[in-house]
Amino acid sequence: MDERSLRVLEFSKIKEIIKAYTQTAAAKELIEELVPYSNVYEIRERLQETKEAVELLMKKGSPPFEGIHDVREGIFRAEKAATLGSADLYRIGGLLRVARRFKDYVAHKEDEEAFLVLEDICEGLVPLKRVEDEIFNAILDENEISDRASETLFNIRRELKNKNGSIRDKVNELVKKNSKFLQENLYTIRGDRYVIPVKAEHKGAVPGIVHDQSSSGATLFIEPMSLVQLNNEIRELMLREKAEVERILAQLSKKVHDNIAIIKNNSKIIWKLDFIFAKAKYGSEIRGTCPIISEDGSFYIIEARHPLINPEVVVPSTIYLGGEYTSLIITGPNTGGKTVTLKTVGLLQIMGMSGLLIPAKDNSVISCYDSIYADIGDEQSIEQSLSTFSSHMKNIVYIMDKATEKSLVLFDEIGAGTDPVEGAALAAAILENLRARKTKILATTHYSELKGYALNTPHVENASVEFDVETLKPTYRLLIGIPGKSNAFEISRRLGLKEEVIEAAKENVSSNTLLFEDLIMKLQKKSIEAENNARETAMLKAEVAKLKEKYEQKLYNIQKNKDNIVQNAQREAKSIIKAAKEEADEIAKNIRELERMGYDNDVRSKIEEQRRRLKERMENLESNMAEKEAEKGKKLKAVVPGQEVLLASLNQKVIVQTMPDSKGDLQVQAGIMKITVNISDLRAIEEGKTSSKQKISKREVNLNLRRAATSIDLRGLDAEEAIYNVDKYLDDAYMAGLNEVTIIHGKGTGILRKAIGDLLKRHSHVKSYRLGEYSEGGSGATVVVLK
Incomplete structure (x- = not known):
């Protein structure tokens, strides 16, 4: 990618903003090195990882980066088998904890959507829970080793605490005893040894070792002889504590060294994840979307917004290039937004090719270019100096030397800064040379000659930035397919220039030019009306789609509820039948018991008759339930459009709209709605059939069920x-x-x-x-x- 274009299009500013979302210096360096990727696969992969990170942020909240630090220096020293300090070990422990938590963070349940790219990245993370636990059990923070790091350290510190308590009691006694010889009634510590402040003139009254004196020399800090042994014991314990701490750190450093390959790999993955989630956080901030990547050099960016312009004032603009057009010539007044349009297109292309979400609507399309070249200056006036013209021409020469069929070239005010006639001719020749190579071009200009060039040249399209002559302000909206109108006469009239002066000016302009300008104005008005109508149509279409979806869901719920009701009723009916049969069997059993107890044949005959009648009733109930399904009508094997049939699942009459496909699915109309059903769910409607009997029997059955x-x-x-x-x-x-x-x-x-x-x-x-x-x-x- 051309470095000058990256600078001109201000990609570095985007990267500086993204850096603010990182957790580590390593991720900042990855962002600093970020440039557009060179192949479509890589671009799509990097965009997908950013998109997945945004979805994870929305679904699970912030990623588990708590406690992460840049530990590259510590890892480098561990590779050399050096003993690490407590700070380095504590930070490496934090890295291991983040790596372990990230495995859980990206994991998904079976019924949830997978984050394939991020899961693939995290697949390389290897949790070292044992090493992590040993580090955090031994080190409380970057500067403190836990008493529980080892039993030896615990005993040493306990003994040291006791010794310090004893010596403090002793030194307090000495302070009281020798208070008249002391500068102040307190003790202090010099070189880890307890001392008392003795007046210089009384140094002989307190025998001991002088460790220091005040700046004036009036006070000597003396270690009394009675404290020497206790101080020596404390000093010895402190040396033993230091040695034990060093042993613990060396032991932990060895474990880090033994697993350095895994730790180093985990660190690289964590830096990359930090980099990815920084991209995602920035994408969320700008309300970015994931663009579709084309490979033919075309792009279609819907309601693009320049990410460096205040979102409260930026005006979205839809920009496209492709199909039969490879060049877009944008004309319009000064401060009309032509340069912003070029920069927006160039910057959003670079962002998308770098794996960043772009501030545009969903389904926007960008392309994969081998390079993007931009000749965009800060000067907007055509009264530029020759040196500026030379500078621009130098850039253009470089671009023409490098641009290919797969390049995108952005020219701002091409040919400006010299004689208008020569400049326009030169600009047309440059554009035609690049067009012949099939290079994709966006160019802005003031020259009317280039409007004609775009109208008369195949694969070249005109565009303009809209200008409101009523308010004398640009709207910053891009109108593609229509060349820009100068509006010089209209603006002058609005500003108060006399009409006779304007008419005199018009006489100096050819009639063809005036007709052309009037045609442009009419085209602009029609284009604006068409765009407004298209917007309203799109809104109405979206509302209709929502209503359709809503009522289809309601119909589905109705059908589902009806199916559930029928199934529940059938289950309950079967349950009742089963219970009735069991009761009948119980009656038969009781009959046999009664026989054995001595009932006569007449009683037995009557009981058998009742049992038979109960059995017949149960069988009739089963038969009636089977007939209920048959009463819905005969199943249809063939239907024709316009035929009225019964939709069995809804028990509703519908009109056939289409013939069944290979699976038997067809479309029917139920009231105002069209739905897709299977032919197996359709029944023939029998003419003249009354439903009163059905209603009565249904009422009788449901009263029980x-x-x-x-x-x-x-x-x-x-x-x-x-x-x-x-x-x-x-x-x-x-x-x-x-x-x-x-x-x-x-x-x-x-x-x-x-x-x-x-x-x-x-x-x-x-x-x-x-x-x-x-x-x-x-x-x-x-x-x-x-x-």
């Missing part, structure tokens, strides 16, 4: 769902023989209560209804009396 709760809770449902549930519930309650039921709808805004009241007014099973009493839920519940 149906059970219903005495209340239903509707809180949390919308009005439509609530009405459906209440209607079904009242049927169940009526069939179960309930006299009074309670509908719990909550108080809320009262919308749900009103909807339920409207339903109850006209429901066939409702005798009367009222709001609940205080003990019944008040206005949050409705009590219904059934007929």
